[in-house]
Amino acid sequence: MKTQMSKQKVFISGDEAVALGVRLARPHVISAYPITPQTIVVERLSEMVEDGSLKARYIHVESEHSAMSAAMGASAVGARAFTATSSQGLLYMAEGMHYASGGRMPIVMMNANRSLALPWSIFGDHRDSLSMLDSGWIQVYVEDAQEALDMTIQAFRIAEDAAVLTPFMINLDGFILTHTYEIVDIPDQSKVDSFLPVFKTPNKMSLEKPKSMGFSTSPADNMEFKYQQHKAMLDAKDIIHSVDNKFGEIFGRSYGGMLDSYYCEDADYVLVTAGSVTGTARIAVDNLRSRGIKAGLIKLRYLRPFPDEELRAAAGDVKAIGVLDKDISFGYEGTIFTNVNSALAHLSIRHVSINFIAGLGGRDISIKDIEGIYQDLEEAVTVGKDKSFAKVRYVNMGVEIDG
Amino acid sequence: MLKPEIKNYVTPKHIRDYPTGPSFEAGHLVSINAGWRTFKPVVDINVCTGCYQCYLLCSDGAISKTDNKKIEFDYSFCKGCGVCAHECSFNAISMVKEELAK
Numbered sequence: 001m002k003t004q005m006s007k008q009k010v011f012i013s014g015d016e017a018v019a020l021g022v023r024l025a026r027p028h029v030i031s032a033y034p035i036t037p038q039t040i041v042v043e044r045l046s047e048m049v050e051d052g053s054l055k056a057r058y059i060h061v062e063s064e065h066s067a068m069s070a071a072m073g074a075s076a077v078g079a080r081a082f083t084a085t086s087s088q089g090l091l092y093m094a095e096g097m098h099y100a101s102g103g104r105m106p107i108v109m110m111n112a113n114r115s116l117a118l119p120w121s122i123f124g125d126h127r128d129s130l131s132m133l134d135s136g137w138i139q140v141y142v143e144d145a146q147e148a149l150d151m152t153i154q155a156f157r158i159a160e161d162a163a164v165l166t167p168f169m170i171n172l173d174g175f176i177l178t179h180t181y182e183i184v185d186i187p188d189q190s191k192v193d194s195f196l197p198v199f200k201t202p203n204k205m206s207l208e209k210p211k212s213m214g215f216s217t218s219p220a221d222n223m224e225f226k227y228q229q230h231k232a233m234l235d236a237k238d239i240i241h242s243v244d245n246k247f248g249e250i251f252g253r254s255y256g257g258m259l260d261s262y263y264c265e266d267a268d269y270v271l272v273t274a275g276s277v278t279g280t281a282r283i284a285v286d287n288l289r290s291r292g293i294k295a296g297l298i299k300l301r302y303l304r305p306f307p308d309e310e311l312r313a314a315a316g317d318v319k320a321i322g323v324l325d326k327d328i329s330f331g332y333e334g335t336i337f338t339n340v341n342s343a344l345a346h347l348s349i350r351h352v353s354i355n356f357i358a359g360l361g362g363r364d365i366s367i368k369d370i371e372g373i374y375q376d377l378e379e380a381v382t383v384g385k386d387k388s389f390a391k392v393r394y395v396n397m398g399v400e401i402d403g
Numbered sequence: 404m405l406k407p408e409i410k411n412y413v414t415p416k417h418i419r420d421y422p423t424g425p426s427f428e429a430g431h432l433v434s435i436n437a438g439w440r441t442f443k444p445v446v447d448i449n450v451c452t453g454c455y456q457c458y459l460l461c462s463d464g465a466i467s468k469t470d471n472k473k474i475e476f477d478y479s480f481c482k483g484c485g486v487c488a489h490e491c492s493f494n495a496i497s498m499v500k501e502e503l504a505k
Binding site: 165202214227228 | 421
């Protein structure tokens with residue numbers, strides 16, 4: 001890459017970080033269709049295949065549906081397969097995504113989080129990936145370009161583990177992460193090779209031992225196969241932790257496994273985030289701490305499997321919890337909020353919990369906005385004892401709304 | 404006959420008894436596949452010339468050659484589609500209602 005600064009450190013965008021991570025993981029097959037803001041990932045990968053620095057088959061497809069189908073064909077017989085998409089493209093893959101997870105194909109996909117039409121928008125929120133929470137894919141949300149690169153490498157190892165065999169989606173906030181530039185440390189190829197073993201599929205294409213693949217089931221067996229998928233996703237939690245620890249030993253960076261907590265040990269007010277907004281929230285927490293307010297932060301790294309036990313351990317003692325959702329499940333509330341409350345419901349204490357809907361369609365979320373969220377949490381604890389408070393709130397709404 | 408033999412189906416007792424995902428060794432048949440047939444093809448061996456047109460056209464590979472250069476049906480897999488009877492140039496094959504067939 002021309003922007004190289006030294007042997008190890010480069011100044012690159014989040015999209016380029018993913019492309020470099022993919023090259024280090026040595027996939028056999030890449031099939032993808034370009035869509036803003038993912039395009040740069042597949043442009044870089046196609047250049048790497050063209051210049052020979054990545055020995056992979058790059059399959060030009062006519063749609064995201066075909067991209068997913070081609071990745072499935074490759075993964076089904078033991079090839080390491082990668083694809084990338086965003087927004088409408090992700091939804092066009094939806095049918096294949098359930099197919100891939102049901103077929104236990106450990107495809108790795110990068111998704112550039114982007115709003116869904118209508119109104120048409122190329123800017124970021126989490127509606128695309130959250131609408132695919134039930135598709136049976138592992139979902140991780142990264143905070144910066146370094147984490148994007150590192151998780152691309154970790155993703156293959158987690159997905160291909162014999163106990164997991166589940167496809168893996170790496171989510172980067174569109175533009176905020178995909179198009180901004182950061183200094184990123186590039187791991188040594190030899191170290192990545194030792195970290196990432198060769199994928200051994202149970203379904204190798206073989207004339208000696210032919211397999212019948214992707215069969216149907218009657219109601220007598222279908223539920224068992226779906227339970228298997230669920231069990232593999234739950235078992236993935238341990239693998240996620242051990243792979244993250246192993247990654248830390250080899251590369252000197254680890255991310256806390258299922259979630260990352262910041263100043264939660266003695267916190268009164270905790271905000272739960274996913275993705276790049278965590279970086280902004282860290283600064284807000286620093287500011288509040290300097291003013292003596294016991295603010296804490298939980299970055300949910302994985303949304304599937306969901307870090308319920310880790311969440312209870314990190315936020316068990318706080319006075320109030322806020323959840324920032326870059327999405328609304330219309331007619332109810334933010335989906336992350338629903339998931340968080342479900343995890344907390346297993347605790348004996350009942351928390352004050354408030355949902356903050358923010359950043360829809362790329363709306364900015366500032367440090368000041370997040371400080372305001374903590375102020376809302378504080379007020380809800382002191383005022384909320386006497387009167388009811390709004391459970392779902394909208395950050396930075398441009399106009400007055402009733403209710 | 405290249406047809407795989409019918410194997411005994413062992414009912415899974417534990418989730419581990421299932422294969423990982425819906426893939427398994429090819430040709431592992433545990434039941435016959437002809438349950439929905441209404442008419443079955445019956446060949447008149449005296450009329451059959453052994454031209455093997457039906458053998459080539461059977462969509463399910465349920466017709467095989469016999470030693471005396473005639474044909475026979477594998478009723479465990481024949482679906483009763485009637486292509487063989489329709490295509491037979493010598494009218495050696497007739498479709499007979501299941502309960503009326505011997």
